[in-house]
Amino acid sequence: MTNPTQGDQLADLLRGDADELIRRWVGLAASSLRGRMTEAELDRELREFFAVLVDALSTGSRDIKDDAYADARVLLEELSRTRARLGFSPSETAVGVFALKRAVFELIERRGNDGFREVIALSSLLDDLGLWTFEFYSRTREEIITEQSEQLLELTTPVVKLWDGVLAVPLVGTLDSARTQVVMEKLLEALVESGAEQAIIDITGVLAVDTQVAQHLLKTVMAARLMGAECTISGIRPQIAQTIVGLGIEFGDITTKASLADALLHALRRAGVDVVRRRNQAV
Amino acid sequence: MERVPILKIGDVLLVSIQVDLEDQSVVALQEDLAERISSTGAHGVVIDISAVEIVDSFIGRMFATIASISRLFDADTVVVGMRPAVAITLVELGLTLGEVRTALDLEKGLAVLRRLGADREVRIEVDEDDEPVQAFS
Amino acid sequence: MTSPAGERKELPIRRDDDVVRVRQLVRSYAQQAKLSLVDQTKLVTATSELARNTLTYGGGGVADVEIVADTRRRGVRASFIDEGPGIADVELAFTDGWTSGKGLGLGLSGARRLVDEFNLTTEVGRGTTVTVTKWGR
Numbered sequence: 001m002t003n004p005t006q007g008d009q010l011a012d013l014l015r016g017d018a019d020e021l022i023r024r025w026v027g028l029a030a031s032s033l034r035g036r037m038t039e040a041e042l043d044r045e046l047r048e049f050f051a052v053l054v055d056a057l058s059t060g061s062r063d064i065k066d067d068a069y070a071d072a073r074v075l076l077e078e079l080s081r082t083r084a085r086l087g088f089s090p091s092e093t094a095v096g097v098f099a100l101k102r103a104v105f106e107l108i109e110r111r112g113n114d115g116f117r118e119v120i121a122l123s124s125l126l127d128d129l130g131l132w133t134f135e136f137y138s139r140t141r142e143e144i145i146t147e148q149s150e151q152l153l154e155l156t157t158p159v160v161k162l163w164d165g166v167l168a169v170p171l172v173g174t175l176d177s178a179r180t181q182v183v184m185e186k187l188l189e190a191l192v193e194s195g196a197e198q199a200i201i202d203i204t205g206v207l208a209v210d211t212q213v214a215q216h217l218l219k220t221v222m223a224a225r226l227m228g229a230e231c232t233i234s235g236i237r238p239q240i241a242q243t244i245v246g247l248g249i250e251f252g253d254i255t256t257k258a259s260l261a262d263a264l265l266h267a268l269r270r271a272g273v274d275v276v277r278r279r280n281q282a283v
Numbered sequence: 284m285e286r287v288p289i290l291k292i293g294d295v296l297l298v299s300i301q302v303d304l305e306d307q308s309v310v311a312l313q314e315d316l317a318e319r320i321s322s323t324g325a326h327g328v329v330i331d332i333s334a335v336e337i338v339d340s341f342i343g344r345m346f347a348t349i350a351s352i353s354r355l356f357d358a359d360t361v362v363v364g365m366r367p368a369v370a371i372t373l374v375e376l377g378l379t380l381g382e383v384r385t386a387l388d389l390e391k392g393l394a395v396l397r398r399l400g401a402d403r404e405v406r407i408e409v410d411e412d413d414e415p416v417q418a419f420s
Numbered sequence: 421m422t423s424p425a426g427e428r429k430e431l432p433i434r435r436d437d438d439v440v441r442v443r444q445l446v447r448s449y450a451q452q453a454k455l456s457l458v459d460q461t462k463l464v465t466a467t468s469e470l471a472r473n474t475l476t477y478g479g480g481g482v483a484d485v486e487i488v489a490d491t492r493r494r495g496v497r498a499s500f501i502d503e504g505p506g507i508a509d510v511e512l513a514f515t516d517g518w519t520s521g522k523g524l525g526l527g528l529s530g531a532r533r534l535v536d537e538f539n540l541t542t543e544v545g546r547g548t549t550v551t552v553t554k555w556g557r
């Protein structure tokens with residue numbers, strides 16, 4: 001959105017020495033990225049940003065929240081997002097903006113200090129834009145972290161088939177409420193898909209549970225029952241048993257077994273399978 | 284108002300809920316089922332809810348009521364095909380289904396009824412051994 | 421802070437089939453707001469309970485359903501508004517299993533467990549408004 005009639009000083013200043021500025025800017029940015037991006041790539045990216053920035057400045061506005069800066073903001077958001085995904089650090093990401101400041105200062109210095117006031121304005125504007133990149137950078141990082149923890153959840157909570165009609169989820173590590181909920185849903189879905197009527201939740205590898213987690217386990221068992229399947233919880237360590245009792249949680253008529261092996265035997269029996277050891281077989 | 288059809292297959296009444304039922308339809312189904320249980324002497328009721336996306340306390344109460352009524356006629360009620368999301372929600376809602384039996388699908392539901400029916404036969408035989416029979420049809 | 425994120429609709433609750441329409445509207449908004457299947461089911465179930473209360477106890481009213489958003493997620497908010505008798509003892513009404521009618525007494529308490537935000541205002545003789553919100557994860 002250009003407004004040529006207004007003749008903005010700052011925009012004119014940048015436009016006047018555009019090539020020199022951009023060259024210096026790209027150089028500064030490239031050196032702090034130490035080869036993680038080529039100068040050609042940077043040149044293309046920064047040139048595009050330069051163009052929309054100058055357009056915005058020439059409207060006379062100095063507030064990055066203004067409509068005039070919409071394109072600039074979008075470009076920076078994209079830039080932050082790709083940098084974050086590529087594993088750049090926050091400063092490697094923001095340097096793209098801050099390096100322009102240095103390039104402009106150097107230019108002014110060489111020229112004598114006319115336009116000092118304008119440069120201060122530009123400086124704080126670039127600070128704001130820099131913060132904007134930070135903001136989007138960290139937002140993207142958060143997204144990445146959430147995605148990864150969800151992927152990890154998928155990986156760490158496999159539902160395995162132990163026998164025809166018997167499924168198990170061996171849980172390992174720390175159970176939090178979110179993870180327990182994922183397990184719950186996954187197990188119930190697996191019951192529908194496989195038609196298994198027996199499920200075992202094995203918590204031998206679980207170090208601790210809190211009230212919420214214990215409640216979720218209970219609810220899983222109850223939901224499975226509503227669907228027509230039976231759930232056994234196995235491998236409750238003594239400490240966890242104490243927690244459960246201490247918390248006053250009623251495990252009621254839910255079947256619990258000391259070990260996964262016991263639970264499997266129980267589930268098989270319920271499924272109508274008898275396990276018999278041959279008499280002539282040595283133990 | 285939708286009226287849910289009730290099929291009779293052997294001595295089992297089969298209801299398959301396919302649409303989002305308004306309360307009146309639920310009440311009507313409950314009345315129809317009660318009537319059919321008493322008039323047919325069916326030994327089991329299967330309610331297939333695999334197509335049902337939500338069960339609230341109104342429908343839930345219907346299941347429990349049907350189960351109680353069928354008990355009076357020595358019949359069992361099996362609700363089959365409840366979706367995981369529905370089951371999780373019902374648990375959170377705090378609903379229990381009383382004497383309702385459940386099974387993963389129709390086939391397993393019928394198997395549950397057969398098992399219960401077999402129990403019933405055994406029970407009658409034992410009674411007959413104990414003392415001379417008073418036969419009920 | 422939340423702001424409207426587009427869709428919003430008001431539906432009357434005068435008859436049984438209006439409750440079905442409320443469920444369907446809430447379902448479609450919940451899908452648009454990208455709630456998980458379980459969360460959709462929980463929300464639709466909660467609103468089904470509340471809409472029925474508006475009809476049976478509030479003497480009818482309206483449902484106001486909208487998609488909302490804050491900085492990081494979207495959600496669905498639904499209000500149920502009636503100008504009925506109000507609730508004299510709110511604590512009692514929230515007690516699991518308590519009903520002044522023929523229900524299971526799980527509507528209010530259960531709905532509160534199924535949503536992320538629950539707000540009830542009521543005045544005897546003037547009416548009741550219940551607002552619930554469920555957010556995407």
Ligand SMILES: Nc1ncnc2c1ncn2[C@@H]1O[C@H](COP(=O)(O)OP(=O)(O)O)[C@@H](O)[C@H]1O
Nearest residue numbers: 473477478513519520523524525526527528548
């Ligand atoms: N909108 C309302 N207006 C007046 N009373 C209400 C309203 N909603 C709920 N109540 C009261 O709260 C009680 C509990 O409601 P709820 O938990 O939904 O159980 P139920 O619907 O099974 O009675 C109702 O029996 C009724 O007395």
Ligand SMILES: [Mg+2]
Nearest residue numbers: 469473523527
């Ligand atoms: Mg109610």
